[in-house]
Amino acid sequence: MSDQENTHALDGPINLTFYRYLLPSIVGLLAMTSASLVDGIFIGNFIGVPALAAVNLIIPILSLLFGVGLMLSIGGSVRAGKFLGEKNPAAASAIFSKTLIAVLIYATVVIALGLIFERQLFRLLGADADLMRLMSEYYRVVMPFFFAQLGTIVLYFFIRLDGYPSLTAAALVVGSVINIALDYLFIAHFQWGISGAAWATGLSQMFPLLVLLGYFFTKQRKLRFSIKQSNWYEVIQAAYNGISEFINEISGGIIAFLFNLMLIHRAGVDGVAAMTVMNYLMMMGFMVFFAIGDTSQVMMSQNFGARNGKRMNAFFYVAAANVLAISAICISLLLFFNEPLILIFLSDQNSDLALGLANEFIHYVWPLFLFAGFNMLISGYLTSVHLAFQSGVVALSRSLLLPATLLVTLYFLIDDYRFIYALALGEALTFALALFYLMRHRPSKVLQQTAPKLSDGMV
Template sequence: MEATQDQDNKALDGPILSTFLKYLLPSIIGMLAMSSASIVDGIFIGNYVGVTALAAVNLIIPILSVLFGVGLMLSIGGSVRGGKYLGEKNTAAASGIFSKTLIAVIGYAIVIIVLGLVFESSLFGLLGATDELIPLMSDYYRVIMPFLLAQLVTIVLYFFVRLDGFPSLAATALVMGSVVNMVLDYLFIGVFGWGLSGAAWATGLSQLLPLLTLLTYFLSRKRKLRFSLRQKNWSEVFKAAYNGLSEFINEISGGIIAFIFNLMLIHRAGVDGVAAITVLNYLLMIGFMIYFSISDTAQVMLSQNFGAQNTQRLKQFLAITFSMTSLLSMFFIAILLLFNESLIYLFVDAEGADKTVAIAIEFVYYVWPIFIFAGANMTISGYLTAIHLPFQSGVVSLCRSLIFPASLLVLLYVMFDDTRFVLALPIGEVLTFALALGFFIRHQPQRAIDDENAKKSDATAKQRLA
């Protein structure tokens, strides 16, 4: 059975474009479903609860970013390691890292849920929440936290199920969750008037269906990955997590940047400014999620071909990835510049939100150049992760998501007395691109494979000497 499965591994021997699209399209559908759920939340909150509620949700983002960052680091790092094992036709090792990653994430989720609820007030204080926002934040936070267990387990299963050749199942799970979230948002917020707690219940309950859907993977006879509680060599989880460092950095840095933005905007523009940046985040989310889908799909292809040492296919998959991100960048820029006002009014009630809308439009004209470089930066970071260069990938991610934007935010905040410090985001992307391009040139496919073989030869020689 295993031999047949290995022969049918399209990532290693299937047509390049059709194989890439087979994985990419379900991934985009799944990621859009995931992001659309958040966007629909924002639409209902902004129109039925108000811009103050939007600001309250945005203040919670730093907490959730940190918590999800660890889950993503374990999940993506584990799946990349598993992909290399599958490329080497070592299904036993791939099953081992799958099992250990899933167990580790479950344990982590239980701990953070308990700690997060116990230290709620302290966390809100650190986020700079005002007396006006704290009750709204609590309404959302206390409901959403217990559901993190289902959300984090879903993340693990999503990445490994896709890795094992079931991209449609993974996408279907996310789509089903998104549809349920939309229906529950309408009922809980629009009909029942439950406010932010209704949004939290809708999001939390809608996460149970994707989890149940992904669990059907264990019923398939065609799957390569097997789950077992009895595992050894738990240090491998930490090694795999290190390989997912860039994704952790992206998530936790996003939370830190959101925290900095919120403090600056509360001081310069009040609650309307925080609500405006929340709307902008929703507008940027779809583009970034599609970039992430492309990068993530490339990782599935690249990690396995890196393990199989197939230089030509590595180059071909990279060419497709860069071409797609470039075309999409032009599309996103056009949409953002031509239809920004109409898009913003989706998230706020037309009456009484003129200041929020005006600030959000101003932000759009500051940040649209992000899309010129963000896709390429995410692709290169994903490539470096796929070829097991977590340090280089982490440096790119750290500079892109934290060092450059944070430094520039502080600098521009001091230089300008208005909201032009938002320009820190596109400038940071430009600087990151220069850094990422240097890493990519240094670690192109053939050289990366040669370096990997040299490491193996050194390790073998040391074992013989020992």
């Protein structure tokens, strides 16, 4: 039996449907995240702290470029979800086709420009000559594979929307397993250094795309691809609805850029490496939050199109309960198992300063898990009901405006590393704003505003 028959967002059992979408998503995203974590483990243990810092310095570039593709993909899939809820697969197929074409054209352009202006970008990121050499070894190999990565992200969101979460999870798992195997082969066995890490990452990005292409041979699929399209302005309209995800992605790069400058000034390469370890540790929890928010977004966008407010409420409550549980798990791990987690990435042969800083940073970062998952969930909900402005405000507040303002302020007020508290404080302030928007735009009110004459008896 196909995933479509098993998991129906519009009429399936709430808990069963939610978890049948969520669990494959978590498996796939954690597989993808574990590949990044294994990259960090091999780089930190076999290449060294400078290489770990070099990879982290490249993050702002990749975040900015990836953010546009993510915005187009999520915005397009949310729009397609509404069309599917309205029983209009032709319109959903049109936005799917236009999104995929637009993202692939975008990927071609940014790869070329990114390689042409490589040196200028590295100087902007504050790298010295030694770090620029390491960054270049990694960057020149990874960038051409960006085409496959963006193609994968489009197919991931649309294929999940069409009811094939197991296929998307399998694709990410395949990519992760291959990445881990290539990391061992290229870094530990052949000792190719940071270029080996780049080749492992780049080559492994090809395989999820190949797996997802199998979707086009599925007869039961609702989404059909056609290169002949009109009304290309619809892509821009859809992209606007994915603006919160774009903001989240590029803001992460900007915040990483600020952090790197501050840490290079106060602790040098060891500080950047320590923050890289923190990023790896936070990545697992954030990916699970993303999976929960993305799953609820798939459920609610279709029920928004079908005008089923009760199911929208039910899916939101299930998602919120899962966010609460994951938050508790992440906080417990960071507080009680911090040293073993750090030593996964930094062996005893690495700098003692990097080890000590990573341990200190954990105590400044863990409170953000009290609020981050709920902020991501609410932002995703607002996107699913086409409140792009409100979703964008929440995303911009939590990922850029508040943390950047607080980082700069605390950096000049405090002489040590406690300015890192800015991350948790920014999430807490954003949570108050997100709750305000949620109460003001809960499903019953949103559906009344979009069709005042209809009443669905929602709570």
